[in-house]
Amino acid sequence: MSHLKLFPLSLVSFPTKIVPLHIFEERYKILISECINNKSEFGIVYQNNNSLADFGCSMKVLKVVKNYPDGRMDIISKGENIFKLNSQSLDGELLIGEVKYKESKIDQSSENFEILKDKYIKILLMLGITSNLDGHLKKNIPFELLEGISLPSEFELMLISTNSESDRIKILDRIFDKILKNEFSIPDASHFES
Numbered sequence: 001m002s003h004l005k006l007f008p009l010s011l012v013s014f015p016t017k018i019v020p021l022h023i024f025e026e027r028y029k030i031l032i033s034e035c036i037n038n039k040s041e042f043g044i045v046y047q048n049n050n051s052l053a054d055f056g057c058s059m060k061v062l063k064v065v066k067n068y069p070d071g072r073m074d075i076i077s078k079g080e081n082i083f084k085l086n087s088q089s090l091d092g093e094l095l096i097g098e099v100k101y102k103e104s105k106i107d108q109s110s111e112n113f114e115i116l117k118d119k120y121i122k123i124l125l126m127l128g129i130t131s132n133l134d135g136h137l138k139k140n141i142p143f144e145l146l147e148g149i150s151l152p153s154e155f156e157l158m159l160i161s162t163n164s165e166s167d168r169i170k171i172l173d174r175i176f177d178k179i180l181k182n183e184f185s186i187p188d189a190s191h192f193e194s
Contacts, residue, residue: 001086004032004058006095012156013057014143019044020065023090024072027093032073035061043097045085046075046153055161057082057095061093079143082160102163112169113142119176120145126180142168151175 007028013019025030035042045056057079065074083099090096121136129148139145142165146156155175162168 001098001100002083004041004083004097004099005034005045005091006043006045006052006056006085006088006097007059008045008052008095010047010153011159012053012153012160013044013059013079014079014156014160015057015079015145016141016143017057017146018062019059019077019079020057021055021075021077022072023075023166026071029071029073031094032075033060036064042077043078043083043085043099046155046157052085053157054086055082055102055157056085056099057160058101058174097183102178110169112166112173113140116142116169116173116176119173119180120149123176123179124148141165142172144174159161 011019021032023029031042034040041058041060043056043058046053058081060080061075062078063076063142065076067073082102083097084102085097085099087098088095089098117137117139120139121133124130124133124136127148136147139147143159146159149163155171159171162171
């Protein structure tokens with residue numbers, strides 16, 4: 001088990017996700033400053049009302065875009081590793097999570113992944129995204145196929161809590177099929193579980 005300082009937010013992060021943040025609360029100004037100075041990570045955990053999700057993602061600060069005179073910051077962070085939140089405690093005003101990182105087993109030769117990537121490209125074209133298609137074609141993990149596509153938090157939570165990469169591909173395949181058929185108004189994420 002590892003300990004990780006947590007930043008509860010109303011968003012879900014995952015490996016490769018770029019998350020811009022405006023840091024204004026004193027406790028998070030301290031947290032982010034520590035992460036920058038120590039080259040350490042913090043964890044984003046989805047918070048809905050007062051409850052935290054069971055899974056989150058460790059984050060690395062890529063860049064400080066702007067420092068304000070009062071200590072506020074605009075930063076760019078990137079998702080690194082998924083973790084299961086086993087317990088939490090307070091250290092002053094900061095939430096500390098006892099976390100277990102999930103192993104990521106990537107099967108880059110998967111035929112199903114290539115089919116999924118084709119659907120992803122079709123979705124991008126459908127959305128009018130035509131720049132950097134070569135870069136999109138080089139993607140090799142399912143989470144990279146979420147760039148440019150905004151999913152409801154419940155679906156993103158399902159994806160980070162799924163243990164198997166092949167199950168994650170199946171879930172995304174169903175979601176992408178719905179998007180391509182303009183049927184993505186299903187209110188219940190259980191329709192996509194494998």
